[in-house]
Amino acid sequence: MVRSPAALDRLEDVVPLLLDDRRLEVWFAVDPGSRFSGRLRERLCAAGALLLSWEKVDQYEFDLVVAASENSDLARLHGPIVLLPHGAGYHRRSPGNPKWPSGLSATALIRNGRVVPRTIVVASDDQLEVMRSVDPRLLPRALVAGDPCLDRLRMSLPHRELHRHAFRADSRRLILICSTWGPFSLYGHRPELAEQLVTCLPADEYRVVLTLHPNVWERHGRFQINAWLRRAVAAGLIVIPAAGDWRPAVLAADLVVSDHGSLTFYSAAIGLPTLVATDGGKEVMPGSPMADLLARLPRLTNNHRQEVANAPLPNLDTAVRTPTKNVLSAHLYTLLNLPGLQHTPAPAAVPAPDIEVPSPLHFQVKLISVRQQQHGSAEVTLERTTASWQCGRSFLTASEDCTDLTVLERAGAIYTDRRFPTPTAASDHARRLLRTYPGARIAIVALDEDHVAFAVKENIHSARTTVPVSATAAAVHWWSTVPLAERPTRIQLHAGALAGTVVIESPSEA
Numbered sequence: 363m364v365r366s367p368a369a370l371d372r373l374e375d376v377v378p379l380l381l382d383d384r385r386l387e388v389w390f391a392v393d394p395g396s397r398f399s400g401r402l403r404e405r406l407c408a409a410g411a412l413l414l415s416w417e418k419v420d421q422y423e424f425d426l427v428v429a430a431s432e433n434s435d436l437a438r439l440h441g442p443i444v445l446l447p448h449g450a451g452y453h454r455r456s457p458g459n460p461k462w463p464s465g466l467s468a469t470a471l472i473r474n475g476r477v478v479p480r481t482i483v484v485a486s487d488d489q490l491e492v493m494r495s496v497d498p499r500l501l502p503r504a505l506v507a508g509d510p511c512l513d514r515l516r517m518s519l520p521h522r523e524l525h526r527h528a529f530r531a532d533s534r535r536l537i538l539i540c541s542t543w544g545p546f547s548l549y550g551h552r553p554e555l556a557e558q559l560v561t562c563l564p565a566d567e568y569r570v571v572l573t574l575h576p577n578v579w580e581r582h583g584r585f586q587i588n589a590w591l592r593r594a595v596a597a598g599l600i601v602i603p604a605a606g607d608w609r610p611a612v613l614a615a616d617l618v619v620s621d622h623g624s625l626t627f628y629s630a631a632i633g634l635p636t637l638v639a640t641d642g643g644k645e646v647m648p649g650s651p652m653a654d655l656l657a658r659l660p661r662l663t664n665n666h667r668q669e670v671a672n673a674p675l676p677n678l679d680t681a682v683r684t685p686t687k688n689v690l691s692a693h694l695y696t697l698l699n700l701p702g703l704q705h706t707p708a709p710a711a712v713p714a715p716d717i718e719v720p721s722p723l724h725f726q727v728k729l730i731s732v733r734q735q736q737h738g739s740a741e742v743t744l745e746r747t748t749a750s751w752q753c754g755r756s757f758l759t760a761s762e763d764c765t766d767l768t769v770l771e772r773a774g775a776i777y778t779d780r781r782f783p784t785p786t787a788a789s790d791h792a793r794r795l796l797r798t799y800p801g802a803r804i805a806i807v808a809l810d811e812d813h814v815a816f817a818v819k820e821n822i823h824s825a826r827t828t829v830p831v832s833a834t835a836a837a838v839h840w841w842s843t844v845p846l847a848e849r850p851t852r853i854q855l856h857a858g859a860l861a862g863t864v865v866i867e868s869p870s871e872a
Contacts, residue, residue, distance in 0.1 A: 542623025
């Protein structure tokens with residue numbers, strides 16, 4: 363039984379325990395009563411799942427019912443009901459009745475003095491006291507069975523480098539921003555934070571990823587969310603899509619910035635440094651494990667760059683721990699009145715994602731150091747952020763494809779990755795860019811993978827390069843500011859994880 367995207371995510375960690383068994387057939391029913399359930403049928407149909415009508419579900423007798431939300435009318439489901447938490451425990455106040463934790467509403471779980479679920483699964487013993495505080499009659503139905511989601515994360519840690527490669531974070535630190543839903547969430551309380559982080563951190567040292575709770579996407583829609591995040595994405599923010607899996611980003615992360623959502627618990631549990639951007643306020647149940655965790659974690663205030671830089675490296679224990687799935691699997695088969703499988707299916711490792719990593723369309727470039735060397739060489743260290751404003755002695759470089767015309771008009775260097783078939787065509791386009799954007803000092807275009815042409819005023823030069831065109835533009839802009847007699851012909855460029863060489867060739871008459 364599925365009511366929300368978050369509930370479906372949790373069920374997807376448990377259903378594989380049953381799918382391998384030829385004695386069983388798994389059906390799904392979607393309760394349409396939630397405002398967040400809109401696209402669940404579409405998602406399940408796309409996966410090829412068998413669906414039952416919610417209106418007719420009370421006409422069937424099931425051997426087992428598995429649910430991850432107590433808000434549905436569970437009494438309509440005929441069969442032994444196993445209720446899973448749809449997050450990392452019961453720590454958030456129920457929106458319907460704030461005196462109870464979300465997921466354990468007494469009015470939903472007890473009907474006519476009878477506890478409706480046959481089993482209420484909890485991850486650990488400390489959740490039993492939470493159940494007792496709601497209603498002592500729930501305790502006999504409790505099963506301490508661990509957390510399948512956490513098991514899967516821990517067992518997938520040996521694939522960490524695969525996930526980092528998918529996010530193109532191999533030599534960079536990956537910062538993951540996680541938000542639950544509602545006004546007290548990170549995105550609800552600090553919606554500007556993702557853009558602030560992605561524009562203030564050095565682009566060649568960090569990747570910044572944002573994952574939003576499914577309810578945020580359902581509440582506002584992809585069209586609206588993408589519009590709100592447009593500037594941040596143009597600056598390099600990677601956004602986990604609406605139906606995308608957040609777990610690869612957790613496995614790839616070096617630092618998590620979060621709130622009172624379950625991802626805070628999972629991140630800390632696998633050894634990731636975690637900064638709290640907002641603590642959930644009155645939504646968090648006092649005395650809950652989440653409240654205790656939030657009290658111990660450091661805060662992200664407004665000194666973003668320094669606090670991120672000072673965060674420790676991850677302390678990830680990659681040893682595969684004994685999963686707790688056996689407890690839950692054995693219980694499910696007991697309810698089914700069947701002997702369990704000889705070999706309980708092992709949780710599959712989280713697959714590496716096919717994720718879009720946007721290339722920033724503008725950079726603010728700051729010269730860190732220059733060391734002139736003999737024989738016409740120089741070693742230049744730059745720092746590039748994706749802020750769209752100039753500060754101090756920095757300058758802007760911008761892609762011709764940048765949609766913010768004010769950035770293009772203020773940029774000191776305009777570049778394009780579009781390749782031109784001949785040097786003459788490239789030279790003509792570089793001159794055209796300078797005429798279009800007279801505030802720019804240089805314009806640079808690609809000839810092929812290793813060669814560029816660039817215009818300084820009306821003079822055309824060429825260069826061989828081993829770094830992307832955007833970084834070559836920054837190096838050539840610096841080169842153009844050096845007095846003519848002192849200009850090097852070979853530039854060793856360093857910018858965070860980026861390093862390479864730009865060799866200036868003779869001016870062209872093209």
